Amino acid sequence: MGLEGIVTVEKIRAAINASLSGLSNSNATITITKNDGTTSTITINNVANATTATTATKLGSSTVGSGVRAIYLNAGTATASNSTVGDSTTPVYLKAGTITACDASIGSGWTVSEGSAGWARENSTGFTIQWWVGNTDATYRSINFPRSFSTLYYANVIATSNCETFVTSVSNTSISFTLCNGYNDDRWSGSQPCRLYACGLT
Known part of the structure; x- marks a missing residue:
């Protein structure tokens, strides 16, 4: 890049820096203040006040199932199967949509x-x-x-x-x-x- 190119880049950076005099935010709104006194605002949709937003529910935030109860997602909610399946060493699988225990323990045929x-x-x-x-x-x-x-x-x-x-x-x-x-x-x-x-x- 020649000297003229470097000067041009510096001029562009200076122009950008000079055109903005401030940046602020309030909840879901960001406000940009220009050197001529005008402002532009940007609203970020679906963002509530981060300090008071409800904590998202996480899988594992509460006890679901047990050592012998399989869990599955029911309309997005972690749900324990209705009956005991297998045991602590027996895996389970879906058989025609039904949670079913394997015939043998893990590691043994x-x-x-x-x-x-x-x-x-x-x-x-x-x-x-x-x-x-x-x-x-x-x-x-x-x-x-x-x-x-x-x-x-x-x-x-x-x-x-x-x-x-x-x-x-x-x-x-x-x-x-x-x-x-x-x-x-x-x-x-x-x-x-x-x-x-x-x-x-x-």
Whole structure:
């Protein structure tokens, strides 16, 4: 930029500065006072006196829902669902517009029922492992699976080291077997600790 350009810019700045002698505001109005004594006002719409304006309501300014109640916007208002959904470790999702708890806890694709007669089920495929631990007291013995299979892949029962197990029938709901003395093949008719293992789809 040449010297003439710098001088021109300075002249424009001086003219702008000289044309305005004051700037003031009152509530929503800004007033510009020029050097010739005239004024111009600008009104900013929808702005109330900032010192007395009502504080806007914020999401989270009050307690909504709980650890097991989902919240949603109802006409712009944060609202708790009408019923308890899930728990502290189970996420929820919308199923055809209804807030629904997932089948399994966060971080796990398995649902497990613990105990001496229990099962562990992989939720996406239905693959299930089942077990049973206890005493059987009949000559012809039968154990009901803790939950029914839709497809059974494998099932077996074991007893103590001096007993032989012979499975006589198996279905999607139970397994039947006999026990024989491992030394002489005589039928074992007394109480005997047994363990069941089975796997399939449920």
